[in-house]
Amino acid sequence: MSHLSLTDADREEMLAAIGVSSIEELFADIPEGVRFQGRLDLEPALSEPELVAHLEELAARNAHTAGELSFLGAGVYDHYVPAVVDAVLQRGEFLTAYTPYQPEMSQGVLQTIFEYQTAICELTGMDVSNASGYDGTTVAADACFIAKHATGRSKVVLAETLNPQVRQVVKTYAPGFGLEVVEVPHRGGTTDPDELAAAVEDAACAIFQQPNFFGCLEPAPDLAAAANDADALAVAHVDPVSLGVLEAPGNYGCAIAIGEGQGAGNFQSFGGPHYGFIAARSDYTRRMPGRIVGETTDAAGKRGYVLTLQTREQHIRREKATSNITTNQTLLALAGLVHLSWLGPQGLKEVGETCMALAEHAKGLLAAAGAEPLFPDRTTFKEFAVRVGRNAREVVREARARGVHPGYALGRDYEGLDDALLVAVTEKRTPAEIRRLAEVLAEVGS
Amino acid sequence: MSHLSLTDADREEMLAAIGVSSIEELFADIPEGVRFQGRLDLEPALSEPELVAHLEELAARNAHTAGELSFLGAGVYDHYVPAVVDAVLQRGEFLTAYTPYQPEMSQGVLQTIFEYQTAICELTGMDVSNASGYDGTTVAADACFIAKHATGRSKVVLAETLNPQVRQVVKTYAPGFGLEVVEVPHRGGTTDPDELAAAVEDAACAIFQQPNFFGCLEPAPDLAAAANDADALAVAHVDPVSLGVLEAPGNYGCAIAIGEGQGAGNFQSFGGPHYGFIAARSDYTRRMPGRIVGETTDAAGKRGYVLTLQTREQHIRREKATSNITTNQTLLALAGLVHLSWLGPQGLKEVGETCMALAEHAKGLLAAAGAEPLFPDRTTFKEFAVRVGRNAREVVREARARGVHPGYALGRDYEGLDDALLVAVTEKRTPAEIRRLAEVLAEVGS
Amino acid sequence: MTKLIYERSSPGRRASSLPRHDLLAVDVPGELARERPPRLPEVAEPELVRHFTELSTRNFGIDTGFYPLGSCTMKHNPRVNERAVGIPGFRDLHPLQEEEGAQGALELMWRLQEILAEVSGLPGVSLQPAAGSQGELTGLMLFRAYFADRGELEQRREIVIPDTAHGTNPASVTMAGFELVGVQTDPRGNVDVDDLRGKVGAQTAGLMLTNPSTLGLFDENIEEIERIFHGAGALMYYDGANLNAVCGISRPGDMGFDVVHINLHKTFSQPHGGGGPGGGPIAVAAALEPFLPLPAVVRRDDGSFGLDFDRPKSIGKVRGFTGPFGVFVRSYAYIRAYGPGLREMSEAAVLNANYLLARLRDGYDLPFDRLCMHEFVLSARTLKKEHGVSALDVAKRLMDYGFHPPTIYFPLVVPEALMIEPTETEPKERLDEFCEAMLAIVREAAEDPDVVHGAPHTRPVGRLDEVKAARRAVVRYGFEEHPDLADEPAAAVAPQGA
């Protein structure tokens, strides 16, 4: 297979027009010493039918959530992706376009980004959103970068209940940013506002997650207040799917809201591509990373959309830019917009309520099956932790042998939680499936 | 789930504009005696996620050819459908449009039909094709209807090697058309031209299949000549996928070419929707059934396409129409056009050669495994019949238990062939898969 | 002008790549081998995709906007149904798979049969017919078989059809070997019962009726009509093209019909695909069940599903296998999304139509002054008389406002007919915009008729010369010999039916 369009006749004509006699001559500028000799050592080309057969064979060796009953979450969720999302994303005019540098050619993409920005602002209660970040981890690093420059401080405080991968990424970025990272341990599954207050002294920002990595609801307004009291930026990492039932960060004092968009519109896809979102109060508009679309008019007064505030960006500001991001996750963010438009405010609320009710139901059945909640006093959203009485990774392995993936073994990230399992229940799970989980855990648990 | 757009407020406003106070009143014209009382006894509505889960559960109980190694053919084939076909068919402007009654709104569909007609004419060597028939069976009835009116005769001759389902459909239509159906038995897997010549005396047409139902190559030019000698129409039922290597019916004297389009662009889909094609020499243009698109211009001389020769059709000619067909199979024919455009002449030839070479290879391996060819003297295309030495349906059942569907049990249609299996080998099959078939047949055969 | 794909071709280009094996090639005997390759397109995939993308943008679908094509029920096509039909267990299932390997598909068909029986009020269902027209023909074949079985076939030669009927009805009559007897429409838009009485007797095989009719009116005398036909020993066929008006509200079986076809692509939202596919299942009264096409999809005593070929009285097969399965998947999905709420679907369709009617009745002639069902027919007679603006002109001008025109010049009993069917999936805003356009055209007809006569002004082509098309009959590309029709004199533009 090859996607080349040139015939031999084309090639001859073109070489003649260029005035060379072989394609080889076109590479004359490449010094002999750095030319590659021979053929690349790659497997032979596959025809399209063979390629599909090969990929199907690979895919068949993956246990996916349409084949295995799964309660895995921990940052990526098996929410239902409506069919309209596929339909919109496969429109070639969206799929095969790039960043709308030329607005007259790209009103479609520009308008969808403007609509996306609006949806993110509405969800989070913020004034400005960019066109997307890479994922829910890198937007946390972005938030730190904003906070550092906004406050002139170089300490960032992370709640230990913030997704471990998010914390790891912030730590990877920290040396380059010149940041020191401080973590606040959890107390019974959530963060103590007083402890956060103590840690956030002199800090640029504090980042916490709502609902947190354990699925528990944090005392988010109190955490935000603690940060605000120290003149640090309060940054909430939120689950978009929760924001029909949970308050928007903008409404409890946060300066910045960030999050992983996957649950709104993206398939799990072994971890990506998804989109991260970042939204802020208008104070931080000119510190935002990445693309932002704004409204304007043409000379005739017709409404139109353009990339705006570009003096923040690398292609104008170079080493002084607010970020180096160029290629972002627009297509995935479009999926998010379509998904959120499909849900509407009522649908978003219903998904939240259904997840919450099913998760609570699961908690009860699991407790009855011997898997007691790890943090029994906490309200949870769609995810909760249980103790399985023995090494949770072994429990996972044995449950999978029975056709059920029971969740994420928390010992992979938290010391002392080797016997704990994080169970996610989305609106796609049914009471019957939850019963099955309880049965299996009763069999393989302690 | 429901796809209704009206809100309660809309409803109130609209009822007021109409001047009634309830929706009920709109049905005042329906006599009390024929009103339906109560609610339809249907299962409750499913939400979109539930609907998908339900359908996936049903689909999981089907053994499809991406999961089971299959050599089933007999009219529907597991040819590779290129991904571009999906991409084009999912364009909403094609998918959700209807028959292009208003050409200025529908140049896209009209041009694709014109291109499709051209492709079918090129494949078959004919002058005119319609926009599609229902499938490969009903176009045979259409051909009989043309032949009856063109010749004024009322006998139709069918080769016994014509797909049994095609013959059954012709027989179902025959009484209404006032036709008598005569069948010519096969001799060693193909039709004897002399026998056909005898039968076609006074007939309106003779229909034979190339390659025939057993996969064998008929002496098609001789069969056509026999029909022509009797002033009957020679009608060839052809496999589009074969026409890169096999001669076009128009080039050996046929008046009409018909066929099942599935192999060119359509998934198997448990038998439909697919498309039937029918093409003819220009003598029969005005007797053709269904839609035909023609070229014309607008007042400014711009080229455009319209439905043409409509005085043949039911909406103009009513009881004198050449057919009652209205809704046809345009979307599937579009798939055919895209597939044929993807193949090109060279690709079409390669598919044919590959199928033929693989099938011949399979014939050898199967013979070695004890499944001897049923018609050893005949050249075959992508399908061939073998004797398995015991009831073939039982062989099918036992082979399936080993993960291989070995083909179609010919005893379902032909007396005396209870031990015969029709094996189809498309370009998707590999030598390794063929070896596996031979192994399994060696195990479960006689 | 958009090039034809053949005009974009270049020798040696291709999009396809195919497996090749190191196997012995097989020779095709000389006179059976292809001599000159078919001139299929030769393009690489990039241009292939662009070509069809470009053509798609020259086409208008429901996804583009409002498409009130009367009698065609152009409702929204939910995207989840497209997802459903692509599940490999449906998409890649061979129709001759053993029953054990196709239980899910058979169950889906069986369930759809049960649903259609409930909706139609008739117990026996065959999903096999490929479209409404084939459903009609199949129904009339059942009439033949039924009367043949009773020894009355020679005697019962006539099928009665009202003058409002769709063209497929008379065409089906001929194809089924019956003779057509026409019956008139009365001043209220019902079948003229007096006319009817004189035409029904021992020679009558049956009636074909659309109810609501193509005028969008429910026949108020349906019970009397039933008495007339059944009283004469004749059968009644229900053309289900307008079933979208009456789901859960009135059932053909309860009206007395013996056979009904259901256009799955209309009422149950199969995407129309530029002309098809469709599905035309039929539901029949118990007396006709033995004659239904082969095979029947059945549930066996053990709860499994299967195909029953053992039906000695069956008329046989009317198409391959068991019908257009992919269409069944979509329609089954559509129905399951509504459940018993199908009634609300029909109610909304009727509400939408009456709302349009109420807003448009002052601008156009209304031939029958009644509430309508899911569609209605206006006439541009006055516009034509007063301003020379015909139904065709109105249709063409609507395009400039961004709407697909309604069906025009049908039904034949209404001069300058405009047949408007909004369907239930349109929001009120679209209906309002349409009304404003329709009424603006009425004003334009008076104030600036030329702008209407010259319409459309905003489409890729102007009005096309259909007479030239029919006269020249250029129905395929001719490569080097392809004519340039722009060189030829124009012919008058003929009005067109739909």
Add this chain to the structure above:
Amino acid sequence: MTKLIYERSSPGRRASSLPRHDLLAVDVPGELARERPPRLPEVAEPELVRHFTELSTRNFGIDTGFYPLGSCTMKHNPRVNERAVGIPGFRDLHPLQEEEGAQGALELMWRLQEILAEVSGLPGVSLQPAAGSQGELTGLMLFRAYFADRGELEQRREIVIPDTAHGTNPASVTMAGFELVGVQTDPRGNVDVDDLRGKVGAQTAGLMLTNPSTLGLFDENIEEIERIFHGAGALMYYDGANLNAVCGISRPGDMGFDVVHINLHKTFSQPHGGGGPGGGPIAVAAALEPFLPLPAVVRRDDGSFGLDFDRPKSIGKVRGFTGPFGVFVRSYAYIRAYGPGLREMSEAAVLNANYLLARLRDGYDLPFDRLCMHEFVLSARTLKKEHGVSALDVAKRLMDYGFHPPTIYFPLVVPEALMIEPTETEPKERLDEFCEAMLAIVREAAEDPDVVHGAPHTRPVGRLDEVKAARRAVVRYGFEEHPDLADEPAAAVAPQGA
């Protein structure tokens, strides 16, 4: 004007339907509960589909036509890759699935790593970075880690970057905590080696270079550059944005680079999606391998595939999980379709670019008179001077001819730059049409400059007021309080970079 989806909303409408269960509802503690619902769109599915369909028609993609956006490698996106990514075993796979349940995915990633190592000529690969920019940043983090490990981090603070570099390079330098040192371009378009020598020393951490450069020129002194940096104990970073020029022809590793990122969305055809997603895997020399991000995808001794977290010197994670897997599927599929034929891919890209260059060099200024690689940069300087027609004007006018404009005003060293990259998937006809348009614009500039200044004339909007946009910063819909910007005075239209 196309309505915003919020302007199409109506309270109470929705497209979604969701499972509901008869379970106890859970109360959210008061102050944590949402008080006022977010004002998300309220539309039913029919209008949802229409809205996005309409917006798509207001956008131009590769599927629409030629898109020679320099540096972005807008090549065809084969549809089979979209099919691949939708296979449930890929699409619905959770990233935290146990290794035994993800062998196919892990194998695919491992195979892709092997391929990228071969193509780049560098042995260690991490697929994790989300795009080229993040690949750069990750690469510079590796520099940090490498020098920290050697105790040289304090000393080596500077990264050298030529003035032709893409903006991401300097931005990445800052984010990685290094300092930028610029180096000039010489008259042949190579890095000015004399300038360079004076800037490299014990303080130098490394170089970032694009080769071929953003001028589309292969640096003829690359071997000398390598000696300078490695001689000073510094490292070399290869910005792989232009790798499409040299696959199988010249490998970054063989040129002496220590780290390279590969933009999968460019060279290996991930659809650009209106801005993303991308993929920015990095390949590194053996000395840098210990520092690569966590986890590594490895093949174990038993032939199985797994994730290795045991890399004590790793810089850590730069994004979630193991990278954008769906992007890997597409790029892997793309590469497998070529196999060793990747060389022919690059050859065709270079041939196409040189053909355009040959045809256009007489109409525009050519700043560096050399054969180009896969792209080239022209200048509209003369047009501007003589007719007042700028690169921006040329770009806007190209739209009227049906082409997406090239990249303009970049690289910064060329005034009035037009940076043109055709890619290998364009057929000659498209190239010819483009040349004719470009040359027609040259004539128009002389004969009718106003038509060029006023362009585009055929797009849904005219040139948009970017100054107004930036000044007002209306970056979200404001519902009842949304301003009407048409009321505000116009600001001059500023030229824009890309």
